[in-house]
Amino acid sequence: MIIGGILVITRKNAVHSAMALITTLLAQAGIYLMLYAPFVAGVQIILYAGGIMVLFLFVIMLISIERNMKERQFNKQWLVGIAAAAALGGLFIAVYTKGKSLFPEGRLNFGEAQNTQGVAALLYDQHQGMYMFSFEIASLLLLVAIIGAVVMAKKRI
Amino acid sequence: MRWLIDYILEYLKSDLTPGGAGNLFWITVYILLVFVGLSVAVICMNWLERKILAHMQVRLGPMRVGPHGLLQPIADALKLLLKEDIMPAEADAVVFWVAPFIVVLAAFTVFVVVPFGPTHAITDMNIGILFMLGVSSLSVLGIVTAGWASNSHYPLIGALRSSAQMVSYEVAMGLAVISVILMTSLNAEGTGTLSMIGIVQAQQAQHTWFVFKFFPLGLIGFFIFAVAMVAETNRAPFDLPEAESELTAGFHTEYSGFRWSLFFLAEYSAMIAVSSIAVTLWLGGWLRPFPSFHGPEVAIPYFWPPADPSAPKGVLDLVFALFPGITFLFLGAMCFYNTARMPKHPLLKIQTIGLAGFGAVLALIGLILFVPPVRDRVGDIFWFAAKVAAFMYLYIWYRGTFPRYRFDQLMKVGWKILLPTGLVLLILTAGAGFLEDPVKEWLKHVL
Numbered sequence: 367m368i369i370g371g372i373l374v375i376t377r378k379n380a381v382h383s384a385m386a387l388i389t390t391l392l393a394q395a396g397i398y399l400m401l402y403a404p405f406v407a408g409v410q411i412i413l414y415a416g417g418i419m420v421l422f423l424f425v426i427m428l429i430s431i432e433r434n435m436k437e438r439q440f441n442k443q444w445l446v447g448i449a450a451a452a453a454l455g456g457l458f459i460a461v462y463t464k465g466k467s468l469f470p471e472g473r474l475n476f477g478e479a480q481n482t483q484g485v486a487a488l489l490y491d492q493h494q495g496m497y498m499f500s501f502e503i504a505s506l507l508l509l510v511a512i513i514g515a516v517v518m519a520k521k522r523i
Numbered sequence: 524m525r526w527l528i529d530y531i532l533e534y535l536k537s538d539l540t541p542g543g544a545g546n547l548f549w550i551t552v553y554i555l556l557v558f559v560g561l562s563v564a565v566i567c568m569n570w571l572e573r574k575i576l577a578h579m580q581v582r583l584g585p586m587r588v589g590p591h592g593l594l595q596p597i598a599d600a601l602k603l604l605l606k607e608d609i610m611p612a613e614a615d616a617v618v619f620w621v622a623p624f625i626v627v628l629a630a631f632t633v634f635v636v637v638p639f640g641p642t643h644a645i646t647d648m649n650i651g652i653l654f655m656l657g658v659s660s661l662s663v664l665g666i667v668t669a670g671w672a673s674n675s676h677y678p679l680i681g682a683l684r685s686s687a688q689m690v691s692y693e694v695a696m697g698l699a700v701i702s703v704i705l706m707t708s709l710n711a712e713g714t715g716t717l718s719m720i721g722i723v724q725a726q727q728a729q730h731t732w733f734v735f736k737f738f739p740l741g742l743i744g745f746f747i748f749a750v751a752m753v754a755e756t757n758r759a760p761f762d763l764p765e766a767e768s769e770l771t772a773g774f775h776t777e778y779s780g781f782r783w784s785l786f787f788l789a790e791y792s793a794m795i796a797v798s799s800i801a802v803t804l805w806l807g808g809w810l811r812p813f814p815s816f817h818g819p820e821v822a823i824p825y826f827w828p829p830a831d832p833s834a835p836k837g838v839l840d841l842v843f844a845l846f847p848g849i850t851f852l853f854l855g856a857m858c859f860y861n862t863a864r865m866p867k868h869p870l871l872k873i874q875t876i877g878l879a880g881f882g883a884v885l886a887l888i889g890l891i892l893f894v895p896p897v898r899d900r901v902g903d904i905f906w907f908a909a910k911v912a913a914f915m916y917l918y919i920w921y922r923g924t925f926p927r928y929r930f931d932q933l934m935k936v937g938w939k940i941l942l943p944t945g946l947v948l949l950i951l952t953a954g955a956g957f958l959e960d961p962v963k964e965w966l967k968h969v970l
Contacts (some may be wrong), residue, residue: 381618381671388664408653416660420667420686427671427679482650482717 367392380426391415405482542646546919553645557634563732565791569596574601590878606780607882619672621783630792632658637799638719640809640903651719663689673777685764691937692754698945701954703804709956730815732807737955745805750798760925799913809903811843847905851889908951
């Protein structure tokens with residue numbers, strides 16, 4: 367996953383970056399599997415690697431970026447970039463060393479065979495289902511994004 | 524060495540799939556079997572397609588290479604291996620090289636969860652159907668990159684059309700699959716399952732193939748999936764992206780020789796994979812026809828294997844168990860009949876002997892399939908393979924019969940016809956499942 371991530375940002379060719387992003391997403395699906403969440407891993411492969419990346423590739427391939435590739439890459443914000451990366455790295459190291467004490471609620475413990483039922487229970491069950499509202503709000507957000515895209519891209523009627 | 528033999532024999536006592544039992548040796552054996560079986564199936568499909576299309580068009584098809592063209596696929600494979608491997612001038616070498624591998628990878632990895640029998644799968648994930656749909660959607664990526672990397676306009680247009688078509692029909696496929704998963708949950712506990720073996724066992728427990736459940740809802744779902752799967756694999760009548768008269772072979776125009784054969788292999792494997800999904804979800808997987816009718820009990824003690832004393836012993840069980848052997852004997856008999864019909868020319872002597880030999884091999888396989896232990900293990904695989912073979916015949920039949928859809932008609936069918944039908948079907952299936960028990964109670968009171 368780390369190699370994929372590094373390849374995404376260092377390749378000059380945008381299509382190579384997109385392929386590296388695909389391997390990164392597949393590796394992330396593997397990480398979900400290691401966390402005993404096979405349903406999330408399957409959905410990640412279907413939606414992210416099989417859907418969103420296809421659309422990424424459509425856009426990259428339909429817009430000719432030849433000129434941009436040949437220009438010299440320059441970036442004036444490298445100082446701020448290093449500072450932000452160092453802060454994020456420090457945060458990661460702090461969480462890793464402090465460990466479990468940072469999350470007193472603990473994590474949800476569903477066995478691997480129950481992951482699909484567990485997700486459904488969290489959404490729909492009467493006593494455990496506390497995520498229905500946030501689920502609907504998230505889908506409303508997606509709807510707003512789709513409407514915005516259609517409005518911006520349509521021809522005048 | 525003793526522990527190795529024990530390790531190998533230990534799996535034979537368990538009733539799980541090799542992946543479930545974690546037995547590396549048998550996992551490897553099953554993977555090799557599936558791989559070899561799939562390659563042989565693709566080779567047979569090549570020959571069958573050319574012969575069946577030819578007979579539908581009132582001509583003979585390949586007749587020269589072997590007896591009745593039986594060695595034609597081998598000749599094709601040799602030709603493809605020996606062809607010059609060209610790469611377009613400005614093409615992106617890495618992506619051009621990697622694209623066929625992505626498509627083949629996606630097409631072959633799907634077979635890890637395909638259930639040939641109650642324990643005859645490489646493994647049985649609890650997200651089986653989700654895994655199959657997800658991995659088969661990775662082949663779209665391979666097609667898009669193949670079209671792009673060829674750096675020429677016909678492949679690019681073909682790739683974009685093909686991927687747009689595949690993405691549109693994946694939605695319809697998904698809706699039809701969801702309605703089936705809903706039907707698996709109509710049992711006592713009220714929980715369904717996404718695992719492929721679980722879906723077939725749900726059909727066994729509910730005593731009906733899902734294509735006949737809640738008539739006509741199962742049939743409509745099956746029809747939606749059958750149309751969507753033909754569009755998903757870019758086959759006629761949805762083959763505008765790769766039709767020769769339209770786009771000069773579309774996204775695989777610039778590929779020659781071995782790379783093209785990889786695309787070909789991936790296309791036929793994807794056809795077999797989606798047919799396996801359709802067979803498992805709607806047509807009852809490995810179950811024989813009428814799986815819950817056993818007929819009157821029959822006392823034939825030593826014909827039935829003692830390994831499974833609780834197996835039902837009805838007349839229909841015996842009749843259907845003889846089917847695999849009879850099928851292969853029939854195929855062998857057809858080979859012998861055609862041997863007798865061969866023209867008596869001295870140059871055709873080797874072909875005649877070859878055909879007779881092939882007929883003898885088929886008849887021998889048929890005789891082996893009458894032996895009870897073999898019949899027991901292989902019966903499930905035979906029924907599954909027979910149903911998938913029926914789907915393959917349907918694929919070839921569609922190619923020979925229907926004219927091609929224009930691209931806008933294709934997208935209209937996918938989005939405006941199949942998608943609303945799938946949604947309505949889902950709601951109606953949920954309603955029917957909800958009302959199933961109350962209606963049964965009411966019928967019991969009325970009748």
